[in-house]
Every structure is written in structure tokens, then in C-alpha cells.
Amino acid sequence: MNAPATDPGSLPNVRLRQVGRPLTRTDAPGKVTGRTPYAGDYVMPNMLHMRVVRADLASARLVRLDVSKARSLEGVACVLTGDDLPDRTASTDIPGQTGQKRLDTGQQILVKERVRYFGEALALIAAETRDIADHATELVEVELEPVPGVYDPIEALKPDAPIVQGTTNVVAERRIRKGDVDAGFARADLIVENTFRTPFQEHAFLEPEVGLAWVDENAVVNIRVSTQVIEHFRPIADAIGVPHNRVRIRGALVGGGFGGKEDLTVEVYLALLALRTGRPVRPEYTREDSFVGHGKRHPFVMTYRTGVTRDGRITALDVEMVADSGAYVFLSPYVILYALVAAPGPYRVDNLNVHARAVATNNMFTSAFRGFGALQACAAYEQQMDEVARTIGLDRMELRRRNFLKTGEPISTGFVPPSAIWTEECAERAWAALGDPTPAAGPLRIGRGIACYQQSYGRLTFLHDTSEAWVGVEMDGTVVVRSGVTDIGAGQASALGQIAVEVLGVTLDNVVIYNSDTAVTPLAGTTTATRALYMTGNAVKQAAEAVRARLAERAARELGVAAGDIDMAFNEVFVADHPERSMPFVELVRICGAEGIHRSELVMFRAPFTDFLDPETGQGQAHPDYAYGAHAVEVSVDVDTGEVEVLKSIAAHDVGQCINPAAVEGQIQGGAQNGQGYALSEEMLYEEGRLVTPSFSEYLMPTAMDMPKVECIVLESRSGVGPFGAKGIGEPAMTPVAPAIANAVADAIGVRVFEMPITPERVVMAMKRHDAAG
Amino acid sequence: MSNDRTIALRVNGRDERATVPAHRTLLEALREIGHREVKSGCEKGDCGACAVLLDGMAVDSCLTLAWTAEGKEVTTVLGLGDLDALHPVQEAFSEGGAAQCGYCTPGIIIASKAILDENPNPSEDDIRVGLSGNLCRCTGYTKVFEAVREAAATLRGAESGR
Numbered sequence: 001m002n003a004p005a006t007d008p009g010s011l012p013n014v015r016l017r018q019v020g021r022p023l024t025r026t027d028a029p030g031k032v033t034g035r036t037p038y039a040g041d042y043v044m045p046n047m048l049h050m051r052v053v054r055a056d057l058a059s060a061r062l063v064r065l066d067v068s069k070a071r072s073l074e075g076v077a078c079v080l081t082g083d084d085l086p087d088r089t090a091s092t093d094i095p096g097q098t099g100q101k102r103l104d105t106g107q108q109i110l111v112k113e114r115v116r117y118f119g120e121a122l123a124l125i126a127a128e129t130r131d132i133a134d135h136a137t138e139l140v141e142v143e144l145e146p147v148p149g150v151y152d153p154i155e156a157l158k159p160d161a162p163i164v165q166g167t168t169n170v171v172a173e174r175r176i177r178k179g180d181v182d183a184g185f186a187r188a189d190l191i192v193e194n195t196f197r198t199p200f201q202e203h204a205f206l207e208p209e210v211g212l213a214w215v216d217e218n219a220v221v222n223i224r225v226s227t228q229v230i231e232h233f234r235p236i237a238d239a240i241g242v243p244h245n246r247v248r249i250r251g252a253l254v255g256g257g258f259g260g261k262e263d264l265t266v267e268v269y270l271a272l273l274a275l276r277t278g279r280p281v282r283p284e285y286t287r288e289d290s291f292v293g294h295g296k297r298h299p300f301v302m303t304y305r306t307g308v309t310r311d312g313r314i315t316a317l318d319v320e321m322v323a324d325s326g327a328y329v330f331l332s333p334y335v336i337l338y339a340l341v342a343a344p345g346p347y348r349v350d351n352l353n354v355h356a357r358a359v360a361t362n363n364m365f366t367s368a369f370r371g372f373g374a375l376q377a378c379a380a381y382e383q384q385m386d387e388v389a390r391t392i393g394l395d396r397m398e399l400r401r402r403n404f405l406k407t408g409e410p411i412s413t414g415f416v417p418p419s420a421i422w423t424e425e426c427a428e429r430a431w432a433a434l435g436d437p438t439p440a441a442g443p444l445r446i447g448r449g450i451a452c453y454q455q456s457y458g459r460l461t462f463l464h465d466t467s468e469a470w471v472g473v474e475m476d477g478t479v480v481v482r483s484g485v486t487d488i489g490a491g492q493a494s495a496l497g498q499i500a501v502e503v504l505g506v507t508l509d510n511v512v513i514y515n516s517d518t519a520v521t522p523l524a525g526t527t528t529a530t531r532a533l534y535m536t537g538n539a540v541k542q543a544a545e546a547v548r549a550r551l552a553e554r555a556a557r558e559l560g561v562a563a564g565d566i567d568m569a570f571n572e573v574f575v576a577d578h579p580e581r582s583m584p585f586v587e588l589v590r591i592c593g594a595e596g597i598h599r600s601e602l603v604m605f606r607a608p609f610t611d612f613l614d615p616e617t618g619q620g621q622a623h624p625d626y627a628y629g630a631h632a633v634e635v636s637v638d639v640d641t642g643e644v645e646v647l648k649s650i651a652a653h654d655v656g657q658c659i660n661p662a663a664v665e666g667q668i669q670g671g672a673q674n675g676q677g678y679a680l681s682e683e684m685l686y687e688e689g690r691l692v693t694p695s696f697s698e699y700l701m702p703t704a705m706d707m708p709k710v711e712c713i714v715l716e717s718r719s720g721v722g723p724f725g726a727k728g729i730g731e732p733a734m735t736p737v738a739p740a741i742a743n744a745v746a747d748a749i750g751v752r753v754f755e756m757p758i759t760p761e762r763v764v765m766a767m768k769r770h771d772a773a774g
Numbered sequence: 775m776s777n778d779r780t781i782a783l784r785v786n787g788r789d790e791r792a793t794v795p796a797h798r799t800l801l802e803a804l805r806e807i808g809h810r811e812v813k814s815g816c817e818k819g820d821c822g823a824c825a826v827l828l829d830g831m832a833v834d835s836c837l838t839l840a841w842t843a844e845g846k847e848v849t850t851v852l853g854l855g856d857l858d859a860l861h862p863v864q865e866a867f868s869e870g871g872a873a874q875c876g877y878c879t880p881g882i883i884i885a886s887k888a889i890l891d892e893n894p895n896p897s898e899d900d901i902r903v904g905l906s907g908n909l910c911r912c913t914g915y916t917k918v919f920e921a922v923r924e925a926a927a928t929l930r931g932a933e934s935g936r
Contacts, residue, residue, distance in 0.1 A: 028868040031876030034811020034851040041810040206815045207877040255877030287816040489875025662871035669914030696820035704905035
């Protein structure tokens with residue numbers, strides 16, 4: 001191992017008794033019994049039901065919108081159109097926690113004149129029942145006049161292309177210029193150039209957009225909603241024209257997010273209707289509403305030009321990336337920034353040019369999705385590595401070994417990650433675990449592939465990210481954690497509990513975690529960007545340590561030793577070297593209570609703060625740190641039908657330190673499903689911007705029949721910047737999966753499919769073209 | 775509505791009533807009378823989140839009209855076991871980390887129960903086929919398969935008096 005294991009904790013006596021164990025998550029019993037209420041499970045008396053009327057063209061002028069019949073239908077309480085919301089827009093930018101300057105990224109809440117994507121909201125209806133709301137939507141008369149649109153980002157860059165909004169279709173552009181690319185290419189023995197295409201992807205969380213909004217006795221708009229980001233209360237307040245302290249988001253356990261509940265979804269609609277009617281309002285979103293109502297993963301077109309010596313050293317890399325931003329900006333400028341930083345992957349490239357653009361089209365807007373641009377880059381750089389290896393006749397693993405970044409070396413932006421870089425260890429382990437090859441039989445060809453990655457964890461450092469948490473001990477020795485963090489299914493809340501009990505020496509069943517409420521839990525920031533454990537985990541750890549230090553100091557006096565000799569575990573407090581000299585934790589807490597010793601602490605954890613990357617060279621620090629790992633697969637390809645089956649799926653990641661290994665494996669295995677669907681079957685088909693696959697019977701994600709058992713190899717360098725040396729696994733779990741599968745398919749059939757998803761049709765076509773070319 | 779009818783349902787062993795029109799699905803009716811443990815994912819029979827046992831058979835309650843459930847035994851995930859007394863299937867899911875966001879979990883647990891009722895010792899393929907109507911976006915199914923096998927072993931052990 002090439003990196004030193006770092007000190008696992010700042011407290012000498014913390015020996016990781018609970019962290020690192022697969023404890024049953026605090027949220028599990030409620031979920032397996034159905035007792036857990038999700039945001040859509042709340043009802044209130046006198047509640048109204050909301051439906052959204054949507055445009056059925058992607059590019060059009062709104063000629064007439066007549067809601068009079070809908071308004072006069074019995075049981076309809078309110079109908080809102082763009083005319084009712086003069087000049088109101090909703091911010092589509094990152095919810096800033098420290099007042100960062102925002103891009104000019106407002107979106108009309110309801111269409112006023114111009115429809116820019118299929119499904120854009122025209123009107124909101126609130127009615128006594130869902131049936132009445134449904135009926136009222138049919139009574140809305142809409143006349144749309146088609147306007148020429150543009151549906152391909154490459155087309156949208158042409159000089160005569162229709163402009164979606166403003167003066168240019170280029171909504172964001174970023175560059176890296178490092179070293180001397182011309183000199184690097186001059187030194188190369190071979191130059192390999194390929195263009196890779198990646199598709200739209202739908203998050204497909206099982207819980208659609210749900211919630212309930214009402215105005216309370218203090219004129220505060222309360223919104224119970226399924227969201228990854230409770231800090232949206234600020235843009236919501238701006239959008240509806242009330243002060244920030246008059247919007248309260250009460251989250252709930254989220255039925256899946258993956259980035260799809262990172263932007264605003266139904267919050268502004270609900271808030272507007274609740275304010276207008278003075279009554280509680282819940283959304284009635286169908287699955288089709290969900291498909292057309294939230295942003296998708298950016299499709300990318302990526303051209304990689306790699307200069308390489310015959311012995312497999314990369315001498316230069318030139319990358320051109322174009323991302324389809326869809327009709328509104330949303331998080332596109334940041335998504336291409338992630339792609340830019342990730343462009344060369346976990347490899348040393350001293351001579352590097354990257355040019356990344358996000359381009360507007362009249363497609364569905366695109367925004368956050370697990371992997372956030374860095375995943376699309378991985379899909380290209382890892383396929384390119386295989387193509388380079390094939391071209392120079394070198395083993396794929398050997399080419400990677402000769403170019404891997406090592407611990408202490410700078411990444412694309414010149415920044416040296418503070419943690420270990422264990423890509424090679426992960427790759428070797430995953431590759432070896434594939435074992436003996438499955439024999440080919442009949443029309444089935446067997447192929448293997450690997451992909452390695454670099455993925456950030458923690459938000460962009462120029463956003464000056466912070467996270468707060470409060471930890472307190474009750475008089476009976478039970479522990480309370482309060483933090484605004486949202487739990488989107490990965491066990492974010494339970495992990496915080498596990499950290500707190502580790503530090504305080506109690507057991508997980510003695511902890512209650514309150515989270516996800518802007519009024520009663522300290523703001524922890526978003527559950528996005530693989531940041532929740534890193535940021536809020538650190539905040540909880542520090543808060544618990546502060547409480548522990550005060551308790552230990554008092555215990556030391558009681559037991560007649562120095563505070564540094566006190567240890568705490570499993571509800572007992574004792575002298576580290578003499579565990580027989582002990583007292584129950586609860587007794588210590590009672591003494592502290594009686595003496596007024598403070599048993600709680602509020603902590604704000606701050607990520608590193610930096611400037612923007614240099615706009616010309618792209619050099620500087622973009623993220624706090626990076627995670628590394630690899631995914632290996634074996635596939636069979638039926639050369640008659642083009643069907644691909646994944647036979648083995650093996651993930652190896654350096655997670656720094658597991659908090660809960662079962663949760664880590666769960667993330668990895670779920671990421672394998674997301675990535676496999678992305679590679680092979682998940683396809684959003686659009687016709688002139690109109691989505692023609694808005695259901696789970698048309699948009700095909702892997703089922704129990706399609707997924708192999710996913711094997712997890714979890715390495716712990718204990719070198720990360722998260723609590724106890726943890727890194728993050730949320731996004732990394734998915735990032736390398738699709739290119740590993742693409743490489744395995746190419747290995748099986750001897751020809752590459754350059755566009756995902758690798759459907760049977762594309763496989764057959766690629767083989768035909770290959771045969772025709774001889 | 776004019777065609778509302780009050781129907782008698784037997785849910786988790788208790789008699790309940792719902793007043794619903796003919797087009798109301800069992801999913802909607804159950805949720806209206808408070809069974810929020812039954813989840814709505816697609817309302818088209820694609821995802822299985824709303825699965826319940828109807829006279830012991832797993833069905834998508836979104837594809838079942840409420841009136842047709844009259845006189846039949848409906849079992850939701852909460853009918854299998856509650857917080858103080860988990861059913862072995864629920865326990866295996868809880869302890870094995872097979873529930874992540876948990877939204878598909880009630881339907882998957884119902885489908886798993888139906889698999890095990892049919893075959894106490896299901897093969898890997900039996901489990902896959904039995905769960906093929908239930909989508910999950912979080913787990914990749916690996917821990918779900920493990921939980922079903924674990925529950926099967928526990929139930930077989932209980933049956934044989936171990």
C-alpha cells in the first residue's frame with residue numbers, strides 16, 4: 001500500500017467500536033413495516049389537490065390560454081396562470097448558503113408567452129378532490145403556435161440555429177490549459193481520436209414528487225416535501241415574494257433522490273396555491289408528471305484526442321465536450337465544471353487541453369444526477385483508455401498502470417488531493433476478482449471490461465460550503481442529534497447517529513436523530529455532491545467530541561484520574577487502562593446535569609474555501625478531495641440478437657473509512673444498477689423535444705431479472721477528509737460502471753459501440769458496420 | 775360522486791369500510807382510509823410499490839379496482855408485522871440492509887412473502903422471477919435477494935421447530 005494510514009480520529013481513546021460495523025440502520029424498522037411516513041403520506045383537513053397543466057409542444061408561442069371553464073367548475077378552488085404571477089421567476093441555481101453571487105438563471109414559474117420545452121407548466125389547478133382537479137385540467141383551453149426549435153446541442157452551436165433564450169445557445173463554457181499540448185502531441189508515437197456519446201437519464205426514484213403545503217398562524221408557509229435540499233426555502237421565498245423567515249421546509253425521509261430532487265420541484269407551486277387559497281395543498285403528480293417535471297442527466301458528446309508513446313505513456317490529451325443543457329440553465333455550469341476537472345480521469349496528463357460547453361436546446365432541462373458531469377467524463381476517458389491500449393497493442397491494465405496518478409500527485413487542475421490515491425489497488429483487486437472466464441457458447445461471446453475513476457466528494461470549494469449539527473445528551477443518558485441534513489435513502493441520518501455514539505460511548509438504540517426541518521434543525525446543507533457524510537459527519541463528530549470532552553473532564557474528577565485517561569463505551573465510563581474503575585454513563589450525565597455542566601454543542605463545519613479556478617487555465621482547487629476506485633464486469637453478448645447480459649459485476653472502492661459497511665455496500669450495489677441501466681437499457685426517446693417514453697414500461701431500468709449479484713471490495717485508506725478518515729461513496733459507486741460495461745461489450749464482439757445506451761440494435765449495427773468494413 | 779358505494783374491506787384481519795366510486799383503485803381506497811404503508815409509485819402496474827396480498831396472492835393494488843376487493847382478505851406490509859413484532863421477512867430486510875430509501879420496500883416485502891408462501895426454499899431464479907415486477911432504484915437487488923434467502927431459512931427453521 002502506497003499511502004500511510006492516517007490517524008483515524010482526533011481523540012486518542014476512540015478505538016472505533018461502533019463506526020465500521022454493519023449496525024441495523026435507525027430508519028430500517030420503520031421502512032420494513034411501512035410505518036415511516038414519506039412526504040406524500042401527510043394529510044390535513046380541508047386539503048386541496050393540485051394538478052399541473054403542461055405544454056404538449058417543446059418550442060411554441062402561447063397564443064391563448066383560457067382557464068375560465070376550469071375556474072367555474074364546481075369544486076375548483078383556484079387556477080393560476082402566468083398572468084397571475086407578474087415577473088416572478090424561480091432561481092435554478094445552486095442554493096447558496098453564504099450569499100454567493102448567482103448566475104442569471106431565473107426560470108418563469110408558469111409560461112407567459114414562450115414555451116421552451118415539452119411539459120413546461122402553463123397553469124396550476126387546486127381542487128377539492130383529485131378527480132375534480134383532473135377534470136379541470138381537461139377544461140383548460142390551450143392554443144400553442146409552433147416556433148422552430150433546436151433539439152441537438154451540436155446543431156444548436158451552428159450559426160443559423162434557433163436561439164432558445166437570450167443571445168446565444170452557449171450557456172456556460174470552461175477550459176483547462178495545462179502544459180504544452182502541441183509539444184506533447186509532437187512527442188507522441190501515435191495519436192488516437194474518438195468521439196463518445198452519452199444519453200439523457202431519468203433518476204427514476206420510486207417516490208414521485210410529493211408533499212403538502214399550508215400557511216400557519218404566523219403567516220409562515222410550511223412545505224412538507226420530498227427534497228434533497230431544505231435550503232430551498234430561500235429561493236422559494238424569493239419566488240413567492242415573502243421574507244426568507246416565512247418559509248419553512250419540513251423534509252421527510254426521501255424515497256430516492258439521485259440528484260432529481262436537488263432542484264426545486266413542486267415547492268413553489270404548492271406555496272403559491274397555499275397562499276392564494278389559505279388552505280393546505282398537496283400535489284397530485286403522476287409518474288408521467290415526474291418524467292417531464294424534473295431535470296435529467298446531461299447528454300454529452302465528447303471527443304478525446306490522446307497522444308501516446310509506443311510504451312504506453314500519455315504525452316498529451318485534448319478534450320472537447322458539449323453537454324445538452326436543455327431549455328433552462330439549472331446546474332449546467334457546474335456539471336460541465338465537474339466534467340472539465342474529471343476529463344483526464346485518474347491518470348497523469350501533464351499536457352492537457354479541455355474545452356467544455358453547456359449548450360441550450362429545446363429538450364428537457366438537464367441538471368444534477370449522481371456523478372454530475374464527472375460520470376459522463378469517465379464514460380469517455382475509460383473507453384478511450386481501452387481504445388488507446390488496443391491501438392498500441394498494449395494490455396488494458398498495463399496501459400492504466402503506466403499512467404495512474406499516485407498519492408501526492410496533482411490532478412488536472414494542478415491541485416494535489418490531500419488523501420490517498422488507491423486507484424491501482426482497487427483496479428487490481430476488481431480485475432482479479434473476475435476469476436475464471438465464463439465459457440462462450442453458441443451465439444454468446446464473453447467479454448470483460450474495467451473502468452477506473454476519480455470523483456470528487458464535497459461541494460465546489462468556491463461555494464464556501466458549511467454544515468451545522470447539534471449533539472446533546474439527555475438526563476437519562478440518551479442522545480439527541482439535530483441536523484438539517486436530508487436522508488435520501490443512503491442512511492445519512494443513521495450514519496450521523498453512529499458517529500455520535502462512537503464518540504460518546506453509547507449505543508445506537510439510545511440515539512434519536514432529528515433532521516431535515518429548517519425551523520428546528522440547524523442547517524446542514526444539501527444532500528448532494530457526496531457531501532452529507534463528509535460535511536455533516538464532521539460537524540456531528542466535532543459536536544460530540546466537545547460534549548465528550550466536558551463529560552470526560554467531570555468523570556476524571558470522579559474517578560481520580562486525568563481526563564485523557566477516561567474512555568467511554570457501550571454506556572459505561574471507565575479508566576482506559578483499568579476498566580474496572582468505572583461508572584455508568586447515565587450517572588455521569590446526572591452529575592453533570594446537577595452541576596450545570598453543558599451537555600450539548602452546536603458546531604459549524606467549514607469545507608476549505610477557495611477562489612474560482614483560473615478562468616484561462618482552469619488551474620486551482622475545485623473540490624475538497626477526491627475518491628478513487630474501479631469497477632470490473634464480465635458480459636455475454638448474443639451476436640445474433642445483440643443482447644447484452646452482465647454476468648459478473650465487481651466494485652472496488654477506497655471509501656477512506658466505512659461508517660456502516662452494509663450501507664456502503666448498498667450504495668455500491670445501487671450504483672451498479674444505475675450504471676448498468678445507463679449503459680444498456682435506459683433510453684429517453686424524444687421526438688422534436690417531446691418525450692415518448694414517460695413510463696417504467698418504456699423507460700427500462702434493470703429489474704431483479706437483469707442484475708447480477710454485485711460483489712463489493714471495500715478498501716479503507718483512512719485518509720479522507722471526512723469523519724474518521726472517510727471519503728464518500730454516493731456518486732463514486734455509479735461513476736465507473738457504464739464504461740466498464742462498454743469496454744466489456746467491445747471486448748466480447750471486437751468492435752466498439754460509441755453511443756450509450758448500448759441497445760441490441762446498436763450492437764447489431766456496430767457488428768454489421770464492422771463486417772462491411774472488413 | 776353519484777356512483778359512490780360503501781364497500782366492506784377486510785384489511786390485515788380487521789373489518790374496514792371505504793366509500794368510493796367504481797373507478798377507484800384499491801391503492802387509492804386503502805390510502806384514503808389511512809393505510810399509508812401502501813405506496814404509490816406509478817399507478818400503472820409497472821413498479822410494484824403498491825403490492826398487497828389479496829386472498830394470499832400478491833397483486834398491484836393500483837391495477838385492482840377497490841370494489842372487486844370486497845369480501846376478500848387484504849394484507850399490507852403492516853399486516854405482516856409491526857415495529858414491536860417484525861415478521862421474519864421484515865426482520866431480514868431490516869437487519870440485512872435491504873431497505874435503503876424504503877419506498878419500494880413494502881411492495882417488495884409483500885412480493886417476497888408471496889414467493890415464500892409458494893415455495894419455502896426458493897432458488898435464486900425463483901426469487902428473481904418473483905421480484906421481477908418490483909422495481910428498486912437504490913439497492914441493485916443484491917441485498918434484497920440475500921434478505922429473502924435469509925428469511926426463507928428462518929421460516930424453514932421455525933417450521934421444523936428449531
